[in-house]
Amino acid sequence: MMYNIAMFIPITQSKMWQKLQDDLGEKSSLEAGNGYQYLAIQKSTPVGNYLYLPYGPVVEDVAGFRNSFKSLKNLAAKTDSIFIRIEPLNAELANNFPSNTIKVKDLNPKETWLLDLRGSDEDLKAKLPSRLLRYYKNAEKNGITIETSHNPDDIHYLLDLQKALAKKKGINTFSETYLKTELAQPFSTLYIVKYKNPETNQTEIAAAGLVFDDKTTRYNLQGAQTNKGRTLHATGILTIQLIKDAKAKNLKTFDFWGIAPENAPDNHPWKGFTNFKKTFAGYERDHAGTHDIILKPLKYKLYQALRKINRKRKK
Numbered sequence: 001m002m003y004n005i006a007m008f009i010p011i012t013q014s015k016m017w018q019k020l021q022d023d024l025g026e027k028s029s030l031e032a033g034n035g036y037q038y039l040a041i042q043k044s045t046p047v048g049n050y051l052y053l054p055y056g057p058v059v060e061d062v063a064g065f066r067n068s069f070k071s072l073k074n075l076a077a078k079t080d081s082i083f084i085r086i087e088p089l090n091a092e093l094a095n096n097f098p099s100n101t102i103k104v105k106d107l108n109p110k111e112t113w114l115l116d117l118r119g120s121d122e123d124l125k126a127k128l129p130s131r132l133l134r135y136y137k138n139a140e141k142n143g144i145t146i147e148t149s150h151n152p153d154d155i156h157y158l159l160d161l162q163k164a165l166a167k168k169k170g171i172n173t174f175s176e177t178y179l180k181t182e183l184a185q186p187f188s189t190l191y192i193v194k195y196k197n198p199e200t201n202q203t204e205i206a207a208a209g210l211v212f213d214d215k216t217t218r219y220n221l222q223g224a225q226t227n228k229g230r231t232l233h234a235t236g237i238l239t240i241q242l243i244k245d246a247k248a249k250n251l252k253t254f255d256f257w258g259i260a261p262e263n264a265p266d267n268h269p270w271k272g273f274t275n276f277k278k279t280f281a282g283y284e285r286d287h288a289g290t291h292d293i294i295l296k297p298l299k300y301k302l303y304q305a306l307r308k309i310n311r312k313r314k315k
Helices: 015-023 062-078 091-096 121-125 130-137 152-169 176-183 227-231 234-248 271-277 297-314
Strands: 027-033 036-044 049-053 081-086 101-103 111-116 144-149 188-197 202-213 217-225 253-255 283-286 291-294
Touching (some): 062 081, 144 234, 152 202, 188 227, 202 227
Parallel strands (some): 049 081
Antiparallel strands (some): 111 283
């Protein structure tokens, strides 16, 4: 039986996200009950299985959260899981977590920046940085164009930029297969910013970005730009286009997908991104963060120990 939960359900807890998991070859369960709904993805490790709920469970209140946990424990028993990894949107739920819950490194951003798209076009324009609006207005005159694609083969435009950024900053990227599978979903759109170099008369890639849309929200998940794109303000121009297109689709919210904590040091890897995102007149939303509910303590300790060893090997 499916219950109608009259509250915000993030795309990562939806049927659409379950379809993505199916296409990726992952096992998952979409469940609903009295005051809750969740999508639990089954993950495997050398030690055993665990359940991961990206930005879930979705609950109406504390009672709904407790009901969801009862359901999750049953599912964990069926899948022989050693722990359940949760990320509720409501930060206040952290006060009601089971005693066998611990905080772990956040997988999805704990804080994010949102822009309200409702109201008139003039209302929205007032929320956008005037400097970026000028760049956007003059983009075509400066040889900058923006295209969209739903062809998975075009994901290389984004992946090539991400690989260059990852090499520079020493971070990991998603695989080509993963990104292709994302772009193949009906909720996904790839944006490609191109620039006609007047010196060579050749068209070059300046930036690319991947967005997901559900019924209410556009999620600005991934993006990257070239050095030339940076001087052209390609990311800023692209972000204006993303917001305008979301507004045209009658979506309610633009989710910038992650900002640094309030008092983050200047060397925080997201500091620059955060400063950029906050030039838009939006608002912050704090989530509960990533937590593990430990069901089998001894196996969980072994899982953590193996993870530490693997991280040291990678370094």
